[in-house]
Amino acid sequence: MRPSLLDPLFAPVTALEGIGPKVADMIGRVVPADVTDRAARVADLLFTLPYSVIDRRSRPEIAYAAEGQIVTLEVTVDRHQPPPRGKSNVPYRVFAFDDTGQIALTFFHVKGDWLQKALPIGAAVVVSGRMEWFNGRPSMVHPDHMALASDAAGLPLIEPVYPLTAGLSSKVLRRAIGQALARLPDLPEWQDEKVMRPQTFPGFADALTRIHNPLQTIDAATDGAAWRRLAYDEFLAGQIALALVRARVRRLSGRPLTGDGAIEAKIRAALPYSLTGAQETALNEIHADLARPERMLRLLQGDVGSGKTVVGLLAMARAAEAGGQSALMAPTEILARQHFSTIAPLAAEAGLEAAILTGREKGRERTQILERLACGEIDIVVGTHALFQEAVTFHDLVLAIVDEQHRFGVHQRLAMTAKGNAPDMLVMTATPIPRTLVLTAFGDMDVSRLTEKPAGRRPIHTVTLPLERLDELMDRIESAIGEGQKVYWICPLVEESDEIKLMSAEDRFAMLKPIFGTAVGLVHGRMSGREKDEAMAAFKAGETRILVGTTVIEVGVDVPDATIIVIEHAERFGLAQLHQLRGRVGRGDKASTCVLLYKAPLGETAKRRLSIMRETEDGFRIAEEDLKLRGEGELLGTRQSGTPGFQVAHIEAHADLLEVARDDARLLLSRDPELQSPRGEAIRLLLYLFGRDEAVRLLRAG
Structure with missing residues (x-):
């Protein structure tokens, strides 16, 4: 159950004054969360942060206002010049002056009586907008803000600029965000003082207020303390969720997989080359994981052609030596068949039985494979995701290998662990993923990297x-x-x-x-x-x-x-x-x-x-450059794959906070695995706020 303290933030945006279904639908298009499967909520508005600010603090006199500059002028209204009757394409002009000269405030398609009330002749007014000069004459077209000098104290000097969509004005969105801020309950602090002090983080509510109502441009900047505070909140929520997945997966106790190395030796003897140093290191790490009673959760990253499949096969040899079965899952049928053509002949040399199972195996052939899997005749099965979705039963599945992991998210990892008696899991990706993204998407995994190309490969x-x-x-x-x-x-x-x-x-x-x-x-x-x-x-x-x-x-x-x-x-x-x-x-x-x-x-x-x-040709360098050019969402195909697309954090700008968040999450859960301490209870609120409620459910399922 979500704590009732958060109810005001989880209400639909239509609960706010002046927002009907039509406006709510438009707001749903600009909020950063993926709200396609639900209505936009008040909390979504809090995290709809400005992408820039307009600084209206420049207050020159008319003659000194530069072309194109956004300025705030204090002027006296001199006269109105409405367009001639019937000429609606001619603008309405209001002339005003200060000690240095005259300016024309220019309006198209406006009602004159409204302007006469807003800018009465002889009144001292404050106007703010972009300065334009035509033939040496100053002009301001449709000022953004106009107020009598006596009422000008409320004029926003630093104005946030939000993402908009057709039909949604910044005025309506700002008013909605203001109401959302007013609904923010008094939440307990979930951050550790030891993290907050050196980073000069403000409190959560203070950070949101600073960004939405900035007094300085730094208040709403991605590298300002307020934005960094919220980015850290989001990273911490993500790292805790991943750590809880990891703890849950580990708790489904695995079993030690050890062997005498005989099957592995036969496969090595059949290889036309010897392994690279990086392959040997990765294999040693995998063997050490398999030998432990806890389940393995390891990511094997290798560049194109670095020899991941062979490392995977030798891990499967160890599983066979321990008397169990292995499954290798690939994202496409072409790739599954490619793996099978590499693996089957080498497995046969070592006396192992390998089979392939994709959507193409039908009828009698399929039935036979399923029967042989269930009775344990097949040691290694290669296939597509059909392996884990259909009525496929294993005799004793002890090792699951997933290729091209970035197409599978955390949820799929959990679903796969349901097959077999909690098999060890090795995930292989041929797309080198930058270190920062490994932390965000695979923070629940240990990582091995293959950085060398096999001998004989030419540049x-x-x-x-x-x-x-x-x-x-x-x-x-x-x-x-x-x-x-x-x-x-x-x-x-x-x-x-x-x-x-x-x-x-x-x-x-x-x-x-x-x-x-x-x-x-x-x-x-x-x-x-x-x-x-x-x-x-x-x-x-x-x-x-x-x-x-x-x-x-x-x-x-x-x-x-x-x-x-x-x-x-x-x-x-x-x-x-x-x-x-x-x-x-x-x-x-x-x-x-x-x-x-x-x-x-x-x-x-x-x-x-x-x-x-x-x-x-270094895939890891290419991945880092790609991150700089494209950002994290596109790089991992965020929307499809269940990997985290962030609402507030920008990997490029906030990567330094990720390591801190990971260490913080691990330390917290080592001391308070069920999140029952006062800080743990506050962290539960954080998980709900950033849409990581699945992690809270894991705590209860524990």
């Missing part, structure tokens, strides 16, 4: 090329194919679109076909699974030499003798995706090239992206 030469030089590229590809090389050609769309003028995969395929004939293949997401497999198999076997496709080949496709990848309209792709795509080449022993084909002129961000791609 990839990356070049940028404008579309105007396509002919040169075609000549280069013709000679490469003559030398027996293979080429990927990636396009952003499947078919031509009227809205977006980009080259589609089907158009490019049609253009290359007359030149290269049957050597060109096509693969895209609208094909059936079988058609995709056939196109990939033909490319792998060398029946086709150029594979035109969309980003369906982004993850996990392995053709070692493909040496060139052309990414068309590279300016349309994000950094992480460009890096993923580039990783499709450079998998053999030949030198490889990535051609980033772009349409000029390039914007600043696109230019920066392409130059980073030229400068480095």
